[in-house]
Amino acid sequence: MAFNLDFTDKVVLVTGSSSGIGESTAILFSRLGAKVIVHGRSRSRVSDVALKCTQVSPKQYKPLEVISDVANEEEVDRMMDEVIAHFHQLDVVVNNAGLGGGESNASLKEWDAFMNTNLRSCYQICLRAYPLLEKSKGVIINNSRLDMLTRGLAVLWGPKGIRVNAVNxxxxxxxxxxxxxxxxxxxxxxxxxxxxxxxxxxx
Ligand SMILES: NC(=O)c1ccc[n+]([C@@H]2O[C@H](COP(=O)([O-])OP(=O)(O)OC[C@H]3O[C@@H](n4cnc5c(N)ncnc54)[C@H](OP(=O)(O)O)[C@@H]3O)[C@@H](O)[C@H]2O)c1
Structure with missing residues (x-):
């Protein structure tokens, strides 16, 4: 099967691209010719990653840098406003920003933060991205730990005799x-x- 790895001038939003998996994803899309949005809460890390993206971009595209906390609804809206106003186009959304810990013995407060960051924000971003993705026949890629919840609890609580399973x-x-x-x-x-x-x- 042949893969098309030419993303020239495609607009790609990678949330949580100031480090880790998102950083590598943003750099890869830049290398493949995309116009990338680098996002996170840390301005300095976002700028560092944006520079790396420009360095590998065939046309030296400078990413749009967006600083926002996805756990906050207004900040997600602002992020999407900035993206839409800047590019008027969106081809790929990588929902990657997220916290770890959803599979551990989280308190309810931690669980709320986890859900807001890792789940609610993804849905909000999808809703905001929909009109542009419909136009571009775009793609959403969700990187979430939620499917890991069952496995994580099963591993953590299994030794206590508690079986954790999923029904789909x-x-x-x-x-x-x-x-x-x-x-x-x-x-x-x-x-x-x-x-x-x-x-x-x-x-
Ligand atoms: N690494 C793993 O083993 C693993 C396994 C399964 C799933 N995942 C998932 O993969 C995703 C990336 O993880 P990673 O390993 O690359 O971790 P990471 O290096 O800590 O990166 C997390 C990214 O998410 C951003 N982020 C976190 N909370 C945010 C918030 N409230 N608002 C905006 N941005 C936020 C961080 O940006 P700032 O710090 O700049 O805010 C950072 O760019 C996460 O969703 C994680 O749950 C990771």
Whole structure:
């Protein structure tokens, strides 16, 4: 299979790109020709990474540097306002900014901070990015520790005799179908048949 690794003039937002995985991601996209947004809370680290991006960019594109705390709704909005006003285009969103610790014995306060940073903000960013991504037929890449929660707790609490498992249901006819779809019974039956047709065993 051939991969297209030419991102020339694509606009790529990498949240939490002031260090770690996000930093490497922003640098890679820059190397591949993209116009990158480098983001984080630390102004100096954001600037350091932006410089590295410019150095590897084939056209020496200087990234847009955005400083904001994604745990704060207004700051996420400001970030997206800045991105949209600057580029009027968005091709790739990498939701990467995040805290560790969601799988540990977090207090509820820590859990709220974790959820706001690692989950709520991603959804908010997706909502704000949607109109531009629809135009560009763009891509969202989520890097989240949430799928690690089950594994993390299983590892941490397993030795205490507590089993932690995940259930990932497919489509199941429960009242949620009635409540969430807003469809009549007849319409739901048609939809259900169509859904069943798409499953390997047809039910
Ligand atoms: N490393 C791992 O083993 C691992 C495993 C699974 C998932 N992950 C996930 O991968 C992502 C990146 O992790 P990493 O290992 O590269 O860690 P990292 O080096 O600590 O980078 C985290 C990035 O997120 C930013 N960030 C954190 N909280 C933020 C906030 N409230 N607002 C804005 N930016 C924020 C940081 O920017 P500032 O410090 O400048 O604010 C930094 O750029 C995280 O979501 C993490 O949960 C990591």
């Amino acid at each position: 249901p497919g489509q199941i006819q429960t009242p949620i179908w009635e409540n969430a779809t807003g469809l009549s019974k007849e319409e739901r039956d048609v939809l259900w048949k169509a859904v069943c047709k798409k499953t390997p065993v047809g039910r």
